[in-house]
Amino acid sequence: MADFKDPENGIIIELKDGNVKIDLLPDVAPKHVERMKELARAGKYDGVVFHRVIDGFMAQTGDVANGNKNDSSFNIRMAGTGGSDLGNVPAEFSKVPHARGSIGAARSQNPDSANSQFFINFNDNAFLNGQYTVYGQVIEGMEHVDAITRGEPPAEPDMMISVKVAADV
Numbered sequence: 001m002a003d004f005k006d007p008e009n010g011i012i013i014e015l016k017d018g019n020v021k022i023d024l025l026p027d028v029a030p031k032h033v034e035r036m037k038e039l040a041r042a043g044k045y046d047g048v049v050f051h052r053v054i055d056g057f058m059a060q061t062g063d064v065a066n067g068n069k070n071d072s073s074f075n076i077r078m079a080g081t082g083g084s085d086l087g088n089v090p091a092e093f094s095k096v097p098h099a100r101g102s103i104g105a106a107r108s109q110n111p112d113s114a115n116s117q118f119f120i121n122f123n124d125n126a127f128l129n130g131q132y133t134v135y136g137q138v139i140e141g142m143e144h145v146d147a148i149t150r151g152e153p154p155a156e157p158d159m160m161i162s163v164k165v166a167a168d169v
Contacts, residue, residue, distance in 0.1 A: 002021055002139040002140035004021065004023055004139070004166050005023050006023075007165075007166040007167040008165065008166075008167040009023065009024040009025075009026050009033060009037075010022065010023055010024065010165065010166030010167070011024060011036065011037075011040060011136065011163060011164070011165060011166065012162075012163070012164045012165075012166055012169060013045075013141075013160050013162075013163050014160065014161040014162040014163075014164075015141075015144045015145070015147075015148070015158065015160065015161065016147075016158055016159075016161070017143075017144040017147050018141055018143075018144045019140075019141050019144070020120075020138055020140070020141035020142070020144050020145055021138070021139050021140040021141055021166070022103060022136045022137065022138055022139065023136060023137050023139050024036065024037070024103075024135060024136045025096065025134070025135050025136055025137070028092065028094045028096050028134065028135060029092035029094065029105075029133050029134065029135035030092070031089045031090065031092060032089055032092055032105050032114065032133050032135035033135050033136075035084075035086065035089050035115075035116070036118070036135070036136070037165050038086070039062075039064060039084060039086075039116055039163075040163040040164060040165050041165055041168065044064040044084060044116070045061075045062065045064065045116075045160050045162075045163035046068075046070075046160065046161070046162045046163060047068045047069050047070035047071070047159055047160070047161070048061055048062060048063060048064060048067045048068050048069070048159060048160050049061065049063075049067045049068075049069050049074075049076065049079055049153075049154075049157035049158065049159045049160075050148050050149070050154065050157055050158050050159070050160075051063060051067055051076065051079035051080040051153045051154075051157060052080055052119075052152050052153065053148050053149060053150045053151055053152070053154055053157075053158075054150070054152065055122070055150050056122060056123055057121075057122060057123065057125065058104070058119040058120060058121050058122055058125065059119060059120050059122065059145060059148045060080065060106055060117060060118070060119040061117065061118065061119070061159075061160060062083075062106065062116045062117035062118045063079050063080050063081065063082050063083065063116065063117055064082070064083065064084050064116045065081075065082030065083060065084065065085075065116075066078040066079050066080070066081055066082045067079035067080070067082075069157070069159045076153045076154075076157055077153070079153060079157075080117070080153070083115030083116040083117060084115055084116040086115065086116075087115075088112060088113050088114060088115050089105065089112075089114045089115065089133075090111075090112040090114075091105075091107075091111040091112055091114070091133055092133045092135070093111075093130050093131070093132075093133060094133070094134060095130075096134040097124070097126060097129050097134070098121050098124070098125040098126065098127075098128040098129055098132065098134060099121065099124050099137075100121055100122065100123055100124055100142070101120065101121065101137055101138035101139075101142050101145070102120075102121050102134050102136070102137050102138075103118055103119070103120055103134065103135055103136030103137065103138070104118060104119050104120075104121065104128060104132045104133065104134055104135075105117075105118055105132060105133040105134075105135060106118055106119050106132075107132065111131075114133060118135075120138065120145050122145070122146065
């Protein structure tokens with residue numbers, strides 16, 4: 001069982017097949033780390049679907065405005081178009097590579113448009129290096145990420161059942 005470097009900067013995502021543990025990188029991308037922890041502690045990620053899952057590439061989630069499967073207004077076609085009611089987070093590009101299991105900030109064409117959405121890389125995706133903020137790394141449970149249903153959007157999308165800061169568990 002993997003241990004977090006620092007439970008205050010660790011995330012546990014509960015998926016249908018098991019938990020995924022992520023070490024966040026506050027020394028690399030402090031604003032993105034703080035945003036993820038803020039949304040996790042507020043329960044905003046609970047029930048949010050993986051709305052864009054591309055085999056051999058990545059699984060994207062985190063649309064807290066439109067992607068909550070537990071919400072009566074949920075519409076998978078809208079998932080991926082929104083964020084949180086908090087402001088956008090400016091890019092925090094680094095030399096950390098988009099390796100298998102790394103967590104990247106999803107954004108529009110504007111580098112400073114990241115908000116709540118993120119993706120988990122299935123493979124090493126070096127073409128993203130220096131263009132998207134990396135702010136975490138899966139340390140356990142990557143097999144559960146690999147099992148997420150594929151699609152853009154998936155017909156029956158998987159969701160994050162719960163997302164917690166490890167220090168709070």
